[in-house]
Amino acid sequence: xxAKRLTCLLLFSLSACSTTEEQVVDLLEQIAAHPIDSPxxxxxxxxxxxxxxxxxxxxxxxxxxxxxxxxxxxxFRDEQEQLRTGCAQALGRIKPRGATAALKDxxxxxxxxxxxxxxxxxxxQIGYSQVGIDALKVQLKDSNPVIRIHAAIAIVKMxxxxxxxxxxxxxxxxxxxxxxxxxxxxxxxFGVPLLMRLSTDGGPQQQxxxxxxxxxxxxxxxxLTAEEPVHRQRAANALGQIGDPGPTQAxxxxxxxxxxxxxxxxAAALATLDQAQGIDFLFQALRNTDSILRxxxxxxxxxxxxxxxxxxxxxxxxxxxxxxxxxxxxxxVLGQARVQTAIASLIEATTDKTxxxxxxxxIALGQIGTGQSRARLESLRTDDDATVAYYAEWAxxxxxxx
Amino acid sequence: MAAMKKTICLSxxxxxxxxxxxxxxxxxxxxxxxxxxxxLSNDVSGYRRGDSELTLKTYxxxxxxxQGHANGDPRAWTILHENRDALAKQxxxxxxxxxxxxxxxxxxxxxxxxxxxxxxxxxGQVIDRASGATTPVQIQRLWTFLKIEDQWLAxxxxxxxxxxxxxxxxxxxxxxxxDLLQRESQAWEGGNASxxxxxxxxxxTGYNGGMTFKxxxxxIAFSGIEEMGKWLDKRLPYTQxxxxxxxxxxAVGPSGNEGLAVTHETVAIQHTAGPAKHQKExxxxxxxxxxxxxxxxxxxxxxxxxxx
Numbered sequence: 001x002x003a004k005r006l007t008c009l010l011l012f013s014l015s016a017c018s019t020t021e022e023q024v025v026d027l028l029e030q031i032a033a034h035p036i037d038s039p040x041x042x043x044x045x046x047x048x049x050x051x052x053x054x055x056x057x058x059x060x061x062x063x064x065x066x067x068x069x070x071x072x073x074x075x076f077r078d079e080q081e082q083l084r085t086g087c088a089q090a091l092g093r094i095k096p097r098g099a100t101a102a103l104k105d106x107x108x109x110x111x112x113x114x115x116x117x118x119x120x121x122x123x124x125q126i127g128y129s130q131v132g133i134d135a136l137k138v139q140l141k142d143s144n145p146v147i148r149i150h151a152a153i154a155i156v157k158m159x160x161x162x163x164x165x166x167x168x169x170x171x172x173x174x175x176x177x178x179x180x181x182x183x184x185x186x187x188x189x190f191g192v193p194l195l196m197r198l199s200t201d202g203g204p205q206q207q208x209x210x211x212x213x214x215x216x217x218x219x220x221x222x223x224l225t226a227e228e229p230v231h232r233q234r235a236a237n238a239l240g241q242i243g244d245p246g247p248t249q250a251x252x253x254x255x256x257x258x259x260x261x262x263x264x265x266x267a268a269a270l271a272t273l274d275q276a277q278g279i280d281f282l283f284q285a286l287r288n289t290d291s292i293l294r295x296x297x298x299x300x301x302x303x304x305x306x307x308x309x310x311x312x313x314x315x316x317x318x319x320x321x322x323x324x325x326x327x328x329x330x331x332x333v334l335g336q337a338r339v340q341t342a343i344a345s346l347i348e349a350t351t352d353k354t355x356x357x358x359x360x361x362x363i364a365l366g367q368i369g370t371g372q373s374r375a376r377l378e379s380l381r382t383d384d385d386a387t388v389a390y391y392a393e394w395a396x397x398x399x400x401x402x
Numbered sequence: 403m404a405a406m407k408k409t410i411c412l413s414x415x416x417x418x419x420x421x422x423x424x425x426x427x428x429x430x431x432x433x434x435x436x437x438x439x440x441x442l443s444n445d446v447s448g449y450r451r452g453d454s455e456l457t458l459k460t461y462x463x464x465x466x467x468x469q470g471h472a473n474g475d476p477r478a479w480t481i482l483h484e485n486r487d488a489l490a491k492q493x494x495x496x497x498x499x500x501x502x503x504x505x506x507x508x509x510x511x512x513x514x515x516x517x518x519x520x521x522x523x524x525x526g527q528v529i530d531r532a533s534g535a536t537t538p539v540q541i542q543r544l545w546t547f548l549k550i551e552d553q554w555l556a557x558x559x560x561x562x563x564x565x566x567x568x569x570x571x572x573x574x575x576x577x578x579x580x581d582l583l584q585r586e587s588q589a590w591e592g593g594n595a596s597x598x599x600x601x602x603x604x605x606x607t608g609y610n611g612g613m614t615f616k617x618x619x620x621x622i623a624f625s626g627i628e629e630m631g632k633w634l635d636k637r638l639p640y641t642q643x644x645x646x647x648x649x650x651x652x653a654v655g656p657s658g659n660e661g662l663a664v665t666h667e668t669v670a671i672q673h674t675a676g677p678a679k680h681q682k683e684x685x686x687x688x689x690x691x692x693x694x695x696x697x698x699x700x701x702x703x704x705x706x707x708x709x710x
Contacts, residue, residue, distance in 0.1 A: 026675075029640045033676025040676050069514070069610070069623045071632035075704060076671070076680035 020054045027051075028062065031086040032079050036114055045086045049093035056096040059087040063102045063119070084111070085118040092122030100126050104135035107151075109142070117150045124154030125186075133158050140166060149176050153183030159190050167194060171205045181205065185212045188219055189238035196241055213242060221247045224266075229259035236262065240269030241307070252277050260296060268300040272308045279311055283318060286333075287326035294325065298332045305337035316345045319361075324354040331357060335364025343368060347376050355385040362388065366395030374399055435511045438518055438547055438554045442508055445556075446524065449502040454493045461486050462548060462555035464693065466660045466700075470544070470563040474615040475708055476687045477664050478570035481655035482561060485693075501529040504539055514622035515629075517607045518547040518554065521563070521617050544617055546701065548605055557605070558689065558701065567615060567709055570651065579652045579661045582690060582697040587667070590643040595634035602627045603691065603698040611687075611706035620703070641671040650685075661697070663688045664708070 018026070027044045034040035048055050061067050062083050068074045074083070084106065091099045099122065106119040120139065123132045132154075139151035140163055149170045152163025167184070170176035184191040195216065199209040216238075223235035224247070236254060239247050254266035255277060263281070270278020282304070285297035305311050311333075318330035319342075331349055334342040346368075349361035362380060365373040377399070380392035441460045448457025467483040483489040504526035511520040522543045527536045544560040582601060589597040608624030624630040647667040654661040665688065670681035687703040 029673070029675050033640070033673030033678050035678055038677075069621060070625070070629050071636055073623050073633050073637075075610075075669070076682060079671075079678075079680050082678070 020051060021058065023051060024048065024055045024058045027055075028058070028083060028087075031083055032074070034082070036082055036085055041082065041086060045089050048086070048090035052094050053096060056091065056094055056099065059091050059094075060096075060099050060102045062087040063106050081112050081115055085114045088115065088118035088122045092118070092125035095126045097126060097129065100129045100132040104132055107135060107139055107147075113144065113146060116147055120147070120150040120154050124157035124183075128158040133160060137162060145170075145173070145176055146179070149179050149183070153180065153187065156183070156187045156191050156194065161194070164194050168198065168203070171198070171203055177205055177208070181208055181212055185215055188216060188223070189234040192216060192220075192238040192241050196243075217242055217244060217246070221250055224250045224254060229257075229262050232257065232262045233259065233265040236265040236269045240265075240272040240304075243273060243308075245273050245275070248273060248275055251275075255281055260292070264296045264300045268304050271301070271304040271311055274308070274310045279314060282311070283314060283326065286318070286329035287321070287323040289325070294329055298329055298336070301329075301333040302336035305333060305339065312339055312341065315339065316342050319345050319349045324352075324357055327352060327354070327357045328360045331360035331364045335360070335367040338368050340368060340370070343370055343372050347373055350376055350380060355388055358383070358385070358388050359391050362391045362395050366391070366398035369398050369400075371399060371402070374402060432513065434513045434518065434549070434554070438511050438513070438520055439508055441547070441554050441556065442506060442520065442522055442545070446502075446504060446506040448493075449497070449504065452497045452501065454490065454497055457493055458486070458490055460556050461489060462550065462557050464691070465489055465556055466558045466655075466689070466691070468558065468560045468662060468689075470560045471568075472562050473564040473566075473568040473570065475564070475567045475570050476615075476662065476706070477573075477651040477708070478568065479560065479662060480653045481660050481662065484655040484657050484660040499531055501531060503527050503529065510618055512617075512620065512622060515625040516549040517605075517622050517625040518549070519607075519609070519617065519620070519622065520545045520547065546607060563617075565616075573651045573653055575649060576652045576654050576661060578658075578692065578697050579654065579663050579688075579690060580649055582699070583647060583649060583663060583665060583688065586699065587645040587647045590645050593638050593642060595631060595638055598634060599627050599631050601697075601699055602630065602702075603694075603700045606630075606699055607701050609701070609703040611685075611703050613705050614707040623704070624702075640674050642674065644670040644672070659692050661690045661692075663690070664706075 027048050030044035031041055034044065048059065065080070068080055074080050088103060088106070091103065103119040103123050103126075107116050107123070111119075120136070123136065126132070136151045136155050136158070139147055140155075142148050142151070148166050152166035155163040156167070167180050170180040184195050195209060195213055199206060199213060220235040220239050220242075223231045226232050226235070232254060236251060239251065248270065251266045251270050254262055257263050257266065264285070267278040267281035271282055282297050282301050285293045286301065288294055288297070301311055301315065305315065315330045315334050318326050321327050321330070327349065331346060334346060343365070346361045346364050350358050350365070352358050352361065358380075362377065365377060374396065377392045377396050381389055381396070383389045383392065445457050445460040448454060448459075463486050465483070465486045466481065467489055469480045469482045471478045471480070473479070483492060504524045507523045509521050509523065512518060522545065523541070524543070525540045527538050529536050541561065542563045542565070544563045545556050546558040547554045548557045586598065586601045589601060605626050606624070607622060608630060610621045610623045612619040612621070624633070645667055647665050650664045650666055652661060652663040665686045666683065667686060668681065668683050670679060672679055684705045685708045687701070687706050688699055689701040690697050691700050692698070
């Protein structure tokens with residue numbers, strides 16, 4: 001807190017007597033005047049990050065070795081390293097999307113490990129871009145394992161799992177494991193699927209992984225109130241994956257969120273946690289006349305069922321619900337989640353008086369693909385309803401030859 | 403009809419933009435590199451045609467030629483011609499006695515604002531007009547250029563530049579050069595920009611050698627003292643320089659108006675805004691002139707890669 005106040009005081013005093021550009025120049029000189037990671041160097045990076053986007057153009061320029069000629073000449077390579085590393089770190093916190101192109105050019109073997117790791121980190125922090133992820137994937141083949149683990153972490157932050165093996169392998173190396181742990185902590189919701197897998201498969205660093213999960217969970221709860229709906233939605237999803245009932249009330253609060261996707265994600269997370277509010281929300285949506293809400297309900301219920309199996313009995317019961325939309329929706333979910341225990345109920349649903357229910361039950365049987373339904377599907381090939389007959393034929397095709 | 407007109411227009415356009423027969427188009431070409439290439443072509447065309455006037459169009463009044471002695475190490479270099487007139491005498495004498503059947507390739511052209519450098523490789527044969535005896539030619543040259551009123555003129559050339567570092571003979575120390583370089587070193591430690599800039603020619607070129615002796619990796623860091631002055635205004639308030647310089651080689655021309663030197667030095671800076679110190683050892687190639695009365699630095703190549 002005191003440090004923050006001092007920072008504000010410093011920035012205020014700087015802003016009182018100079019332009020933003022001059023402030024940035026002074027801070028860059030401070031970076032050049034302090035060894036990497038020293039308090040003075042870090043302070044300057046913090047202050048640049050506090051200035052934010054107005055500083056981005058000057059910071060991006062300092063990444064380019066071609067800048068260090070003429071009036072910006074710097075004759076010492078280690079001085080350039082201090083600047084490039086500091087600028088990359090500040091950019092990773094400011095997150096200007098346009099910086100990725102300049103950063104990805106500095107992650108190659110032509111640069112120092114400090115420069116490369118700072119640029120890799122910044123690319124991950126800025127988030128997904130095709131040019132960024134393509135460059136990161138190349139670094140997964142680097143001979144230096146430190147570069148590979150930083151590249152893999154940056155890839156996780158772009159919601160891609162192509163580097164997961166590299167991260168998993170890092171947990172057996174005392175030098176790389178802390179980098180992997182810190183990276184997963186910073187990856188927020190994107191790192192949760194891998195964190196959960198690693199924490200349940202009995203590998204090394206279990207205690208450390210559990211501690212990271214607790215920290216990420218706290219971050220995610222905070223993100224449930226983020227301004228951007230996409231953060232609230234992804235945080236809710238990830239909390240469902242973590243499976244801790246602690247944030248239940250925070251998730252319940254999101255059931256009235258203005259964003260559809262946020263509401264459904266919160267409901268799905270609650271349903272995964274076996275919380276009635278979430279399950280009720282999704283089943284209510286399943287019988288809603290709004291087709292978009294119904295489609296969302298099917299999608300999220302299928303995810304919940306696949307992930308936790310927590311709504312299986314409710315889905316089977318819903319095949320006998322009063323509302324035809326609920327019966328049809330339940331059949332869809334059971335098919336998409338391939339619930340084997342629902343086969344008998346689905347066969348029964350093929351006798352439903354509503355053709356839409358029959359169609360969805362038949363499709364579900366085709367998706368589950370069990371021979372147990374063959375006889376019934378054969379008989380439906382001549383159903384009065386052409387759509388029912390058509391899908392019976394399709395489902396038999398899914399079962400293969402008898 | 404409209405299609406035919408379009409085709410004719412496109413054909414005319416292609417004819418206009420395509421290079422003349424015998425000239426190659428080059429990747430990464432810019433208007434400046436085209437002009438420099440043209441200047442270098444004029445030089446060699448003049449030799450081929452025995453036209454000294456055409457050849458001399460390439461050269462600036464202050465042109466200086468250095469002899470590389472087939473060595474990449476400038477500790478072996480000496481001064482060949484100190485001005486354009488001396489060069490002109492040599493060209494006229496050469497053309498009177500010899501015919502030149504040579505072609506020129508230009509592997510490198512590097513441009514920064516109004517300053518540039520290039521390398522050329524001339525190959526072919528030189529024929530003695532009297533005896534008809536032929537001598538094969540394969541010679542690499544390094545050129546520096548200055549843009550003056552939209553025209554690129556050669557300001558210096560190292561003839562017979564070597565591809566490798568060969569031994570160099572010991573050279574004496576020239577007081578004027580030694581004094582200039584020691585004053586330059588002291589000016590850095592004094593931290594006064596005008597003291598430093600006062601030792602440089604207005605149109606000097608500063609290069610970064612990238613720790614190699616081959617021009618392919620060099621870059622121009624400063625185009626004239628105005629640009630260097632802007633750098634010093636930014637740099638000196640934040641840094642204190644410390645220089646320990648040793649002159650390894652120096653040479654002056656026949657009239658004593660042009661010189662070159664190689665130094666080995668330890669350069670260090672202390673930042674005023676923090677505790678970081680940066681230090682390195684480097685070789686520096688210098689050329690200097692006293693055509694204006696006192697010695698001024700005309701070229702400075704930091705971090706040229708030389709083996710002790």
